[in-house]
Amino acid sequence: MEKTMNLTIRVWRQKNRLDVGKFAEYKLADISEDSSFLEMLDILSEQLVADGHEPVAFDHDCREGICGMCSMTINGIPHGPESGTTACQLHMRHFHDGQTITIEPWRAKPFPVIKDLVVDRTPLDKIIQSGGFITARAGSAVDANAMPIAKGIADYAMDAAACIGCGACVAACPNASAMLFTSAKVAHMNSLPQGKAEKDRRTLAMVTTMDGEGFGGCTNIGECEAACPKSIPLDMIAHLNRDYATAQFKNFFKPVA
Amino acid sequence: MNLDSKIPEGPLAQKWTSHKFNMKLVNPANRRKYNVIVVGSGLAGGAAAASLAEQGYNVSCFCYQDSPRRAHSIAAQGGINASKNYQNDGDSVHRLFYDTVKGGDYRAREANVYRLAEVSSDIIDQCVANGVPFAREYGGLLANRSFGGAQVSRTFYARGQTGQQLLLGAYSALSKQIGLGKVKMYNRHEMLDVVKVDGHAKGIIVRNMVTGEVTRHAGDAVVVATGGYGNVFFLSTNAQGCNVTAAHRAYRRGAGMANPCYTQIHPTCIPVHGDQQSKLTLMSESLRNDGRVWAPKDQETAKKIREGKLNPNDVAEDDRDYYLERKYPSFGNLAPRDISSRAAKEACDDGRGVATTGLGVFLDFRDAIKRDGQKAIEERYGNLFEMYQCITGDNPYETPMMIFPAVHYTMGGLWVDYNLQSTIPGMFVGGEANFSDHGANRLGASALMQGLADGYFVLPYTVGNYLGEQGVAAAGQVTTDHPAFAEVEADVQSRIQKLMSIGGTESPRSFHKRLGNIMWEKCGMSRTKESLTEAIEEIQALRREFWSNLKVVGDADSLNPELERAGRVADFMEFGEILCRDALMREESCGGHFRAEHQTDDGEAMRDDDKFAFVGVWEYKGDDVPPALHKEPLVYENIKLATRSYK
Numbered sequence: 032m033e034k035t036m037n038l039t040i041r042v043w044r045q046k047n048r049l050d051v052g053k054f055a056e057y058k059l060a061d062i063s064e065d066s067s068f069l070e071m072l073d074i075l076s077e078q079l080v081a082d083g084h085e086p087v088a089f090d091h092d093c094r095e096g097i098c099g100m101c102s103m104t105i106n107g108i109p110h111g112p113e114s115g116t117t118a119c120q121l122h123m124r125h126f127h128d129g130q131t132i133t134i135e136p137w138r139a140k141p142f143p144v145i146k147d148l149v150v151d152r153t154p155l156d157k158i159i160q161s162g163g164f165i166t167a168r169a170g171s172a173v174d175a176n177a178m179p180i181a182k183g184i185a186d187y188a189m190d191a192a193a194c195i196g197c198g199a200c201v202a203a204c205p206n207a208s209a210m211l212f213t214s215a216k217v218a219h220m221n222s223l224p225q226g227k228a229e230k231d232r233r234t235l236a237m238v239t240t241m242d243g244e245g246f247g248g249c250t251n252i253g254e255c256e257a258a259c260p261k262s263i264p265l266d267m268i269a270h271l272n273r274d275y276a277t278a279q280f281k282n283f284f285k286p287v288a
Numbered sequence: 289m290n291l292d293s294k295i296p297e298g299p300l301a302q303k304w305t306s307h308k309f310n311m312k313l314v315n316p317a318n319r320r321k322y323n324v325i326v327v328g329s330g331l332a333g334g335a336a337a338a339s340l341a342e343q344g345y346n347v348s349c350f351c352y353q354d355s356p357r358r359a360h361s362i363a364a365q366g367g368i369n370a371s372k373n374y375q376n377d378g379d380s381v382h383r384l385f386y387d388t389v390k391g392g393d394y395r396a397r398e399a400n401v402y403r404l405a406e407v408s409s410d411i412i413d414q415c416v417a418n419g420v421p422f423a424r425e426y427g428g429l430l431a432n433r434s435f436g437g438a439q440v441s442r443t444f445y446a447r448g449q450t451g452q453q454l455l456l457g458a459y460s461a462l463s464k465q466i467g468l469g470k471v472k473m474y475n476r477h478e479m480l481d482v483v484k485v486d487g488h489a490k491g492i493i494v495r496n497m498v499t500g501e502v503t504r505h506a507g508d509a510v511v512v513a514t515g516g517y518g519n520v521f522f523l524s525t526n527a528q529g530c531n532v533t534a535a536h537r538a539y540r541r542g543a544g545m546a547n548p549c550y551t552q553i554h555p556t557c558i559p560v561h562g563d564q565q566s567k568l569t570l571m572s573e574s575l576r577n578d579g580r581v582w583a584p585k586d587q588e589t590a591k592k593i594r595e596g597k598l599n600p601n602d603v604a605e606d607d608r609d610y611y612l613e614r615k616y617p618s619f620g621n622l623a624p625r626d627i628s629s630r631a632a633k634e635a636c637d638d639g640r641g642v643a644t645t646g647l648g649v650f651l652d653f654r655d656a657i658k659r660d661g662q663k664a665i666e667e668r669y670g671n672l673f674e675m676y677q678c679i680t681g682d683n684p685y686e687t688p689m690m691i692f693p694a695v696h697y698t699m700g701g702l703w704v705d706y707n708l709q710s711t712i713p714g715m716f717v718g719g720e721a722n723f724s725d726h727g728a729n730r731l732g733a734s735a736l737m738q739g740l741a742d743g744y745f746v747l748p749y750t751v752g753n754y755l756g757e758q759g760v761a762a763a764g765q766v767t768t769d770h771p772a773f774a775e776v777e778a779d780v781q782s783r784i785q786k787l788m789s790i791g792g793t794e795s796p797r798s799f800h801k802r803l804g805n806i807m808w809e810k811c812g813m814s815r816t817k818e819s820l821t822e823a824i825e826e827i828q829a830l831r832r833e834f835w836s837n838l839k840v841v842g843d844a845d846s847l848n849p850e851l852e853r854a855g856r857v858a859d860f861m862e863f864g865e866i867l868c869r870d871a872l873m874r875e876e877s878c879g880g881h882f883r884a885e886h887q888t889d890d891g892e893a894m895r896d897d898d899k900f901a902f903v904g905v906w907e908y909k910g911d912d913v914p915p916a917l918h919k920e921p922l923v924y925e926n927i928k929l930a931t932r933s934y935k
Contacts (some may be wrong), residue, residue, distance in 0.1 A: 047846060065561040067679075073797070080850065082796045085842045088849055090354060092527040094567045096675065097452055100360040112680075120678050145498055146847040156355050160302050160467035162459035165415035168745040169339040171403065175416040176374060179428025189421040189446060192453060196357055220419050 035061045035126035040075055042087050043135045052144065054133075064124040069094060069109065070102065071123055072134075087134075090146040094237050096120040096260065099195030102109040102202070103148045109199035109258040117197065117260040137198055139207035141245040152198050153210060154244035162236035163216045166224045178224055191219035191270075193261045200255035200263075204249030211255040213241050214271035215263050221274050231278035231287040238275055289544055289907045291920040295399040300926050301381075303604050305405045307706070308749055312756025319344030319687045321763035322755050325492055325507035329356030331451075331736060332719025334458040335743025336519075336751075341465035342781030343748060348476045348505055349462070350494055352529055352852075357459040360515055360527040361719075362815070364451025365572035365672065367433060367443035368736040370408040375432050379440040386927060388734060391437040391624055392699070392727020393879035393895065394929050395550070397647055397903070397922060399706055400724045405505075407745040408737050412444055414744055417436040418457040420448050422619065433668075435732040436573050437624040437934075442735045448572055448671045454736055458743065474768045478852065480736055480783075482510060482541050483776045485558035489715035490766040491773060497852060500845035501719050504768035508758065509714050509751050512538060513743070516698035516720040518551065520867065521812070522804020524695035525557060531856040532863045535702050535721050539866075543710040544703035544905040544918065546723035548863070549871035552730055552880045553626035553813050554696030555581075558679055559648040566664030568694040569679055570827055571651070571672055573732040574619045578656035578665060579689065581628070582608045583635040583642065583649045590640045600650060600688050611635055616900040619934040626729045626893070627934060628903045629693035633813050634693075634891065643690045652688035662929045693813060697735060699726040699880060700870070703905045703920070707750035708742060711905075714758075716751055728879025785856045788798045796854040799834050803827065803864055804856065811868050811913065816884045820872040824865055831861045866906050866915060873917060876900045897929050 038059045045052030059078070061069050069091050076086030092100040093142045096117040103118050105111035117266055134148065141274045142150040168220060192215070198210035220226035226233070249268055281287055296307040314322070322345050328336040329351040337349040351359060371384040384405035390398055412430070416422065421443050423431040432441040446453040465471040476497040483491040483504070491506040517532035518524035539545045556571045584590040585607050592598035611631055613620045623631075632649045635641060642648045657665050662685060666673070673684045680690070701723040707723065708716050719739040726734065755763070810823035834857070842848040875891035877886040878900070886894045903920040 063562050063564060065681075066564050067566070070564050070566045074564060077795060077797060079528065080839065080841050083841060085848075086850065088847055092353060092358055093360060093363045093527050094528060095363050095569055096678075097449065098353070098360070098362050099355075100353060100358050103523075115674075116678060120675070122679065122681070149847060152354055156357070156463065156466075156473075156475075159357075160463040161461065165417070165419040166464065167461075168342045169335070169414055169461075169748065170410075172410070172417035174411035175372070175412045175422075178416075180424055181428050182424045182426050185421050185424040187454075188419075190445075191458065192421050193449065195452070197356065210554040218429065220420065223419050223421070225417055225419050258415050260862075263474055 034064045036064065036126065038062060038126065039096060039131040041131055041133045044087070044147055047146055048143050062123055064122070067094065067119060068105070069119050069124065070118065087148060088146040091119055094119040099197040102137050102150060102197055102199070104137065104202060106131045106133050109137065109202040110260050114257070115262045116173065137202035139201045141207060142198060142201065151231040154201045154246070155196055155198060155209065157244055158209065158213055158237050158240050160168055161240035162229070162233035163261060165219070167225070168230060180224060184222055188219050191222070191263065191267055194263055195261055197260065199258045199260060202244065203254040203258035204247065205252060205254065206250060208249045208251040209241050210268050210271065211244040211259060211263055213237050214267040217274060218267045218270040222273050224277070230274065230280055232275045234278045235287065237284060289711055289903065289918045291544065291703065291905060291918055292705065293397060293920060293922055294707060296706065300398065300402050302405055303399055307556055311749060311753040314752055314756045314760070316344050318760045318763070320346060321760060322346065323348065323507045323764060324509050324511065324751060325505055326511045326513065327492065327564060328359065328513035328515065328721070329462065330359030330361035330513060330515060330719060331455060331458055331739030332743040333511065334359065334455065334462045336511055336513060336718055336747040337471055338458060338461035338465050339748040340751060341470035341745055343752065344697035347465070347471045348474065348507065349471050350477045352476065352478045352497065354475050355454060356462055356473060356475070359455060360530055360738070362452045362455045363527065364736050364783065365448045365690045367435060367450045367576040367733040368411065368413045368454060369435070369442050369733040370444060370737065371405055371442060372409050372412060374430060375441045379442050383440065384408060384442065387438050388725065388731060389727065389927050390728055390932060391731035393729050393893070393932055394727065394897070394901070394924065395878055395922065396725055396727030398924060398926055403746070404725050404738060404741050407741045412747055415454055415457050418461060420446060420453045420457045431572055434577060434622065436576060436622045437731040447667060451736055454740065458740070471521045474693070479514070480780045480855070481776050482712070483772050484541060484712060485766050485770055485772050487888050488713045491768065494854055495776050495862055500848070503779060504773040504777055506766050506768045506773070508755055508763055509716065511716045511718060511747060511751065512702065512721055513718040514721050516701065517863060518695045518698050519865045520803070521695040521807045522801050523560070523565060523568050523808070525554060525568050528567065530861065533856050533859045536859040536863045538702060538710065538712065538715060540908050541712065542908070543715060544907055545866060545923055546703035546903050546905045547700035548867040548906070549874055549881045550699035550728045551695060552625055552699060553629040553693040555625055555693050556651060556691045557634055557694035558676065559643040559690050559692040560645060569675070570694070570696060571676060571689065571691060571745060573625070575651060575669060578612055578668065579635060579651040579653050580655060581612050581621050581649060582610045583640045585609045587639040590642055593642045594644060594646060601654070609635070616934045623934045624729060624731060629813060630882060632693055638782040639907070648690040649690045650688040651691045653684065654688065659684065669684040697730055699723065699728060699730055701901065707753065708746055708844055709750065709754065718747050728881055728926045746861060768907070777898045784851070787838065787842050787851060787858065788840055790835065791838045794837050794838055795885065796850055796857045799830065799838065800853065800857045800860070803860060806830070811871055814882050814884050815871050817872065823868045824872070827865045827868065829860065834858065834861055836905070847893050869915065870904055870906065873904060874900060889905065
């Protein structure tokens with residue numbers, strides 16, 4: 032027999048970017064513990080629609096924890112209480128009957144609220160656009176096995192590349208720093224032999240863009256690592272700092288780009 | 289409707305090479321005079337947009353998500369096929385071609401599939417060059433795994449996140465071009481119609497999902513790479529936003545819709561938990577490399593398991609029915625998807641299903657863990673096991689996983705010729721949105737291959753060829769001031785107004801659920817003439833109800849997920865009927881299309897090559913008028929049609 036629960040949902044409502052916004056409270060009954068967190072929000076939406084109200088707007092898409100679209104702070108923690116889990120993969124069995132759940136959008140200056148829980152995360156795309164790529168025009172590649180890459184390096188690059196770009200690290204950081212996000216991409220590409228040619232240029236450009244978009248600096252608090260649904264480690268930031276220092280040093284003597 | 293497939297002359301292996309040579313080229317200096325519209329930013333769309341921009345064309349790219357990196361290609365887990373033969377186990381372009389045609393139950397076009405197999409190796413090279421961290425062996429060379437429907441090891445993978453890594457590769461190439469200003473990216477924009485000028489696709493109408501603004505965009509060619517239509521079933525493994533709108537709107541403007549009844553039901557998904565479920569989660573097919581699929585031999589044991597009175601681990605070896613290994617000894621647990629799904633359904637229909645609903649079978653890793661150790665299994669499937677545990681609360685290292693088939697992929701789609709051009713000149717269709725390469729059933733790890741083949745290596749050539757044929761004098765000549773744009777924009781606006789103004793009582797999601805229920809029950813894993821006839825009538829009735837009782841809250845000029853869903857469901861309501869009509873027309877069983885009337889004595893699909901070796905293409909004839917059927921005959925010159933056997 033499946034277990035169900037009754038809940039109080041305290042959720043941020045904000046009409047648009049200019050609206051001030053405030054919390055609203057709703058009651059929900061008979062939520063199955065096997066439901067996902069977003070299914071619980073679907074049920075809330077249907078309830079609101081039935082009453083003639085607008086449902087709570089929230090970003091979501093794959094619901095498999097991989098697209099990075101879902102983005103909400105649940106009881107003060109981006110993506111909620113389960114570590115290494117996106118909001119869409121969070122299930123109601125981690126909550127209990129009678130609980131009040133508070134849901135907010137990502138709170139960070141570079142991520143303005145568009146509506147309710149939906150924020151604008153395009154600054155993350157801009158960081159990638161400035162250098163988060165390895166230039167290889169379609170058609171120009173050599174045989175994939177021409178360059179062996181030690182398993183350890185490939186595995187490390189994969190660890191870094193697991194980032195889903197959700198922005199939880201920014202939301203968790205008191206400085207709204209995007210260092211974990213940026214460093215994961217830098218570490219992924221800088222560690223691979225294919226990525227070496229653009230290493231310095233990439234590192235400098237991405238950090239410059241990151242700063243320019245209004246993200247704060249890193250003060251080694253570590254909230255990002257704790258909130259990251261893909262458990263990207265702080266080591267990546269160390270990697271970025273090292274590559275950034277090297278690139279700046281070289282750039283001082285001879286501009287790298 | 290002109291269904292000239294434009295397959296080049298010459299021997300199969302030379303077709304693509306000679307076709308490329310015969311193409312019209314556009315001088316690099318002239319390319320910047322052309323604008324190409326790409327709708328969708330997944331593997332096909334993202335790679336095409338990046339590659340066309342690299343060549344020098346101006347590209348506008350549209351996606352409904354908040355970033356191009358989120359397209360649903362990202363969710364593919366298992367891998368990507370390529371005929372590299374790095375394992376020295378007998379793979380070749382011809383074998384990949386053969387496996388794909390056979391896997392598709394001889395309903396795909398030979399020349400297209402051959403080209404796909406031919407460029408498959410280039411894709412791996414390209415992805416590695418772009419920094420995709422594929423799994424490697426200790427020697428530093430690329431690792432491979434095997435996948436359903438093949439007896440060679442040709443699948444490249446990046447843990448259980450291959451789709452993610454490939455998409456991020458294409459996204460990074462696309463991002464570079466956005467940064468350079470060669471691609472103008474429109475996030476959170478949804479294509480709502482296509483604009484034709486003198487019969488050629490010259491633009492699209494989109495809605496800005498944040499502001500509600502409806503805008504016109506003109507281009508010299510339009511590429512539609514908007515994915516599949518699995519969400520017509522409501523519950524599927526597709527992302528919530530996946531929809532048929534772009535393809536269906538193109539169909540209404542004259543593009544042929546091909547083989548919509550070919551829908552793939554994936555055998556290894558997590559069973560449904562209840563009626564509040566919003567989506568189904570796929571567990572990668574790669575799990576079948578090591579997991580053994582079984583159901584209890586008798587109904588009594590199954591009942592005890594369902595009621596929680598018996599631990600599946602305590603079921604004796606003799607009481608387990610490893611039905612895939614029993615029925616298909618040579619392919620065993622790696623039998624293709626359609627076959628595995630039907631076998632699971634059979635077991636459950638027989639009262640031997642597990643999970644609380646009785647709709648589940650086991651995928652057991654006990655023997656693999658015993659053989660290779662838990663660590664090895666963890667390395668191969670760690671993230672999938674975690675995902676399973678996170679969703680179900682069960683630990684699959686200890687309790688066997690439960691799986692059940694779910695709608696996953698759609699082989700049908702807009703009809704395209706060899707150049708991936710639809711029946712609307714100037715409109716190209718790539719990836720899952722077209723029908724071209726997988727016939728009636730897609731093999732595992734072939735979707736990623738096709739998306740990137742289309743995006744990196746086919747469309748950049750064929751779109752260029754089309755632009756070259758139009759001539760440089762035509763470049764950028766059609767602008768959004770052309771009356772055709774105003775006309776289509778007015779249609780789009782009035783449709784939005786209509787959706788907003790019905791003022792009924794039922795939500796778009798509720799209608800979607802009801803449609804999905806009809807589709808799954810009557811046009812799902814097994815179909816009959818009777819069930820399909822009923823489905824068509826029920827969909828028509830539901831559609832009438834939709835347009836008289838729909839309730840859309842909110843307004844049209846701001847972010848409104850209800851309105852977005854309403855528009856998509858409205859299109860699914862029309863499209864679902866075409867799908868059922870196609871299934872009704874096809875009086876045979878092939879691949880993902882199983883007509884209960886057409887099966888062998890032991891329950892295998894029975895094709896009818898004499899009557900049905902053709903592509904069924906539907907032409908829009910007007911609202912409430914049945915669409916017209918056209919046929920493109922499938923001619924097999926290099927492969928002998930045979931009954932597919934995996935025994």
